[in-house]
Amino acid sequence: MPSKLRFVVGAGLIVLAIGYLITTAVRNTSEYYLTVNEVSARQAQLKDQMLRVAGRVKGGSISWDPATLTLAFVIVSPPNSDGSQVKPIASADPAEFRVVARGEPKPDMFAAGRDVIVEGRLAADGTIEARQVLTSCPSKYVPKQAK
Amino acid sequence: MPFIGQLALALALLVAVYSIGANLLGIRRNSPDLLLSARHALWAMCAMVTVAVAALWMSLLTNDFSLEYVASYSSVTLPIQYKFAALWGGQQGSLLFWTWLLSIFTAIAIFQNRRRNPEITPWALIVLAAVAIFFLGMLNFVTRPFDLLATVPPDGSDLNPLLQNYWMAIHPPSLYTGYVSAAVPFAFACGALITRKLDDGWIRTTRRWAIFSWFFLTLGNLFGARWAYEVLGWGGYWAWDPVENAAFMPWLVMTAYLHSVMIQERKDMLKVWNLALIGMAFMLTLFGTFLTRSGVISSVHSFTQSGLGPYFLTFLIVVAAGYTALLASRVKDLKSPAEFESYLSREAAFLFNNLVLVGIAFAVFWGTVFPVISEAVRGVKITVGPPFFDKVNGPLVLGLIFLMGVGPLIAWRRTSPQTLMRTFLAPLTMGVGAGVAVFAMGLRQWYVLTALSLAAFALGTVIVEFRRGVSARRHLVRETPARALVNLVAKNNRRYGGYIIHLGVVFAFIGIVASSFFRTEVKHSVRQGQSFTIGAYEITYLGLKGVETAHLEDLSARLVVRSGGREIATMAPAKLFYKRQQQPATRVAIRSTPLADLYVVLAGVDDRSGLATFEVFLTPLVFWLWAGGLMMALGTVIVMWPNVRERAALAAALGRDEALGAEPAPGGD
Numbered sequence: 175m176p177s178k179l180r181f182v183v184g185a186g187l188i189v190l191a192i193g194y195l196i197t198t199a200v201r202n203t204s205e206y207y208l209t210v211n212e213v214s215a216r217q218a219q220l221k222d223q224m225l226r227v228a229g230r231v232k233g234g235s236i237s238w239d240p241a242t243l244t245l246a247f248v249i250v251s252p253p254n255s256d257g258s259q260v261k262p263i264a265s266a267d268p269a270e271f272r273v274v275a276r277g278e279p280k281p282d283m284f285a286a287g288r289d290v291i292v293e294g295r296l297a298a299d300g301t302i303e304a305r306q307v308l309t310s311c312p313s314k315y316v317p318k319q320a321k
Numbered sequence: 322m323p324f325i326g327q328l329a330l331a332l333a334l335l336v337a338v339y340s341i342g343a344n345l346l347g348i349r350r351n352s353p354d355l356l357l358s359a360r361h362a363l364w365a366m367c368a369m370v371t372v373a374v375a376a377l378w379m380s381l382l383t384n385d386f387s388l389e390y391v392a393s394y395s396s397v398t399l400p401i402q403y404k405f406a407a408l409w410g411g412q413q414g415s416l417l418f419w420t421w422l423l424s425i426f427t428a429i430a431i432f433q434n435r436r437r438n439p440e441i442t443p444w445a446l447i448v449l450a451a452v453a454i455f456f457l458g459m460l461n462f463v464t465r466p467f468d469l470l471a472t473v474p475p476d477g478s479d480l481n482p483l484l485q486n487y488w489m490a491i492h493p494p495s496l497y498t499g500y501v502s503a504a505v506p507f508a509f510a511c512g513a514l515i516t517r518k519l520d521d522g523w524i525r526t527t528r529r530w531a532i533f534s535w536f537f538l539t540l541g542n543l544f545g546a547r548w549a550y551e552v553l554g555w556g557g558y559w560a561w562d563p564v565e566n567a568a569f570m571p572w573l574v575m576t577a578y579l580h581s582v583m584i585q586e587r588k589d590m591l592k593v594w595n596l597a598l599i600g601m602a603f604m605l606t607l608f609g610t611f612l613t614r615s616g617v618i619s620s621v622h623s624f625t626q627s628g629l630g631p632y633f634l635t636f637l638i639v640v641a642a643g644y645t646a647l648l649a650s651r652v653k654d655l656k657s658p659a660e661f662e663s664y665l666s667r668e669a670a671f672l673f674n675n676l677v678l679v680g681i682a683f684a685v686f687w688g689t690v691f692p693v694i695s696e697a698v699r700g701v702k703i704t705v706g707p708p709f710f711d712k713v714n715g716p717l718v719l720g721l722i723f724l725m726g727v728g729p730l731i732a733w734r735r736t737s738p739q740t741l742m743r744t745f746l747a748p749l750t751m752g753v754g755a756g757v758a759v760f761a762m763g764l765r766q767w768y769v770l771t772a773l774s775l776a777a778f779a780l781g782t783v784i785v786e787f788r789r790g791v792s793a794r795r796h797l798v799r800e801t802p803a804r805a806l807v808n809l810v811a812k813n814n815r816r817y818g819g820y821i822i823h824l825g826v827v828f829a830f831i832g833i834v835a836s837s838f839f840r841t842e843v844k845h846s847v848r849q850g851q852s853f854t855i856g857a858y859e860i861t862y863l864g865l866k867g868v869e870t871a872h873l874e875d876l877s878a879r880l881v882v883r884s885g886g887r888e889i890a891t892m893a894p895a896k897l898f899y900k901r902q903q904q905p906a907t908r909v910a911i912r913s914t915p916l917a918d919l920y921v922v923l924a925g926v927d928d929r930s931g932l933a934t935f936e937v938f939l940t941p942l943v944f945w946l947w948a949g950g951l952m953m954a955l956g957t958v959i960v961m962w963p964n965v966r967e968r969a970a971l972a973a974a975l976g977r978d979e980a981l982g983a984e985p986a987p988g989g990d
Contacts, residue, residue: 181661181669185676192680192717196687199712200705207692207702226704240927240934241846277844279924279936282554282905293706 205293210251213296214269226293227302232270233286245275245284245307249292271296275304283309323388326376327467330417333369333424334457336362337450344443344450356443360431363446366453367424374421377414377466381407387473390414390466396479396901398872403480406490410480412629413466415493419610420456422501427453430505430530437975438526444512445505452504455636464629479901488548496541496568500606502534503571507603510596514647519592519654524582525971529961531599535579536957538572543950554907554922556842556938558946561710566689567609570682574602577678580671580728587733588668592655593648594675600644605682607637612689663735670728677721684713711837719771722830725823726752726779729786748781772834780827783820790817814962821956829949835942842939844924846932856939858919859883865926865933866893874898875908878923878933882912894923894935915948917941 206220210229213220227249235248250270273292284290284307294304340362347355377390381404386392394411395404409415427449434442460466483489506527513523545568550558559565578598584591611633661668688705695703730744755777756770764770787806790813794805810817845853852861863879877895881888892910899906912919920938927934 178660180664181672184664184669185672188673188676188680192677192684192713195713195716196684199709200687200691203705203709203712204691204695204703205706207704226706238925240925240932241930243844243846243934279844279922279934282907 210249210269210271213271217296217300220296221298222295224294225296225302226291227271228289228291229271231284231286231288231290236284236286238280243277243279245273245278245280247273249273249290249302252289271300271302273302273304273307275307278304278306281307281309322376322380322383322385323467323469326373326380327465329369329372329376330457330460330467333366333373333420334454334461336365336369337454337457340366340450341447341454344447348443359443359446360435363424363427363431363450366450367428370417370421370424370457373460373466374408374417377417378405378408381405384477386475386477387469388466389468389470392470392474392477394477394480396477398870398901399477399480400485400872402487402490403485406484406493407480409493409497410484413460413464413468415497416456416459416464417466418494419497419501420453420460422497423449423453423456423504426502426505426530430508434526438509438512438522440516441509441512441518441523441526444515445508448508448511449504452508455632459629459632463632476901479899482897482899482902482904482906483552485899485906486548486552488544488551492541492544492548495537495544499534499537499539499541500571500609502530502537503575503599503603503606505530506534506599510599511644511647514596514651517651517654519651520974521582521586521589522974524585524595525974528582531575531579531582532957532961534602535572535575536954536961538568538575539950539953539957542568542572543947543954546950547947550943551909551911552907554909554924554936556840556920556922556936556940558836558943561685561688561707563689564613566685567605567612570685571602571605571609573678573682573685574598574605577675577682578602580678581675584668584671588659590657590659590661590668591672592657593652596648596655598675598679600641600648601679601682604637604641604644607633607640611637665731665736665738665741667728667731667733670724670731674721674724674728677717677724681714681717681721684717685710688713715768718830719768719775722772722775722779722827725826726775726782729820729823730782744785745782747785748778751781751784752778766838769834769838773831776827776831776834779823783823783827786820787817810959814959814964815967818956818959818962821959822953823956825949825952825954825956827949828945828952832942832944832946832949836940836946839942840938840940842937844934844936846927846934848931848933853935853937855919855937856917857884858889858939860892860921860935860937862933862935871900873900876923876926877908878926878935880910880921880935882919890919892919892921894921896923896926913944915942915944918943 205224205226207226207228208220210227213225213227229249230252232248232250237246238244248270249272251268273294275292275294288309291308292302292304293306293308294302297303340359343355343359343362346352347359377388379385380388380391381395382401384391384395384397390411390413391407394407394414399407403410407414409418427446430449431442431446434445438445506523509523509527513519542565545565546558549560549565550556578595581591581598582595585595611630661672663669688709691709692702692704695701726748727745730748731741736744752774756774759770759773787809790809791802791805794800794809795802798805800808810821841856843853843855847853847862849862849864852859854860859882861881861883863881866877866879868875868877875895875897877893880892880894882890882892890912892912894910895908897906897908898904907922907924910921918938918940920940922936922938924934924936926932
């Protein structure tokens, strides 16, 4: 049936176009999404790559300069976040990375001990130059005094 | 109170189970009494869930912190409107709210179909009850809203500050209403498949439900975007976060469905496709809930991770597999006599619009689940961020706007190229004219030029349609043009309401394009008395003002905005500090005009240096996104308005079956 065939061809072309858009966009926009420990494990191959790193803000590591809008802190792996409770015995000190974000205001939810997602580039010296720092917003809070 | 609520939920579960048994037995034995009893059981379910909701609301309002839920999501000082909103502020409450809506909609569907669809309705009610049982099961056994705490805290830990905002009070209910009401057309689709009554009776019966659902999905997405814009303080309104995507996907599929059912009503085609679409729409609403509740996808809105994920996934798989099998077993009955004849036809435009809409939904789905898939396949979690969605959806939306311009004017079945040229001359001229004008203004981005041309083209189509209708009316009756316009819309509300929705889409699209491409942003740290500029505006920081209540501290900056040396506005962006949660939040100041929004965030105040940091965005035409969204809502109301002709068509569609004497109508009508 030629008319039916024509429509199958037309619809097929649209489907192909959508598929093409998706595959090229995936290739051009994907970023690694890693935990702090994962970054530390494959640090060598990640140099200069765009990353999203999930971790926790280390207490006492935050410095914030409002004049230059520079936020620096240390990101660590939250306890038990990788699903593997057992820490490898070999690495005595847990993985951590210095994060520097320039030109962005400090997010409201940002504080020591909060879970954050850092989006940025891993520089040669092991610092993550962040383009964006996202704070997770849990729907439920446990107030500090209740603990 | 907690005991009453818990008991009501248990009873609701029991009567829901009973209703399925009574319906099944009633269908089998052809017993009107049993079917009636099943309907009564579902009324009782609705009453019981209502009692549970009332109990939770009472507990919230009376600060009953012996309830874990109240202690987690409320506090003594929480303003009363947010105590109401706390019902959907947390997981257990939002599932209870969901179930409540489902039970109400089920009751309404029973009432509407008390003398209609005697064969399909019992099956539809079985489906609705099954969905309700799943949710009630969760509420009774897995995530219980009435769980008590061992020790009663003196105060609750308060609602998330980001949720203490009036948009948050109306955004979730809208979205949930949209989500849940999709269950009704789905249930009737199942009923039609099971009973093999596969004409368009089920579509006409639930058409209003589908539009109702679409209306609230539209509002839910719009309010959500507005909430993000006003509360999150990054100057944008949409970040392609999984949670946003979860709300967007059902909207896309529902939009496709509302268009393609017109082809079935008109040409008796695309039956399988329509059934597939409504199935997809319903499953996407479940998927959305699964996504937000399972923690499977990391989102900025990471919700409390709970054990709900596996249950939802199982339920989703059961629904998907069951529905697919049911649909597959009926494909033979769904053969359509009619066929597509030409590319140059409205059917073709609708079909392609459907493909593009579902394609966008698929792309959004793919981008959302990509981290999970990449981890499963390659062992590495790879995410695609907003650029992915922009890159894929940008071109697809252009196609959609083009088809939106073509659809209303092109004839059914086929059109000759000559007629086509004549019909589209005016809109095409408008489109090209707009493109040239924008080019002359100095804009060179190909996307913006194409987008604005297509928007003008789609706008032109709608104008042509209105003009045509008005002049046809004035030909027949002597009326002023304004009067003719009003009567035109009133007499053909489905058609012209739809065009008003199209107008809204065009405006919203223009707003989105302009705000995505031309937003400018500056960040400055200034001392009192200092100024900075953005665009044509000069902003001076005058000082701080602090207000403190029992609930929060409110520190606002006073700013004067000048343009051309003239003072045009004062603005007061603020930093809030919620005491109970020890949590800062931002209150954005927005000066909105149809041309551009000036959006000021007080990003921080440094006590030592006295520097106040401001982040300021100038976003052109974003006003039209909100205006267009409201226009879409208005158009939908017009479409939903009761219409004599439609009721007659429904009666005719159902009469085809009832003429065979399916049920002796009790009491006439």
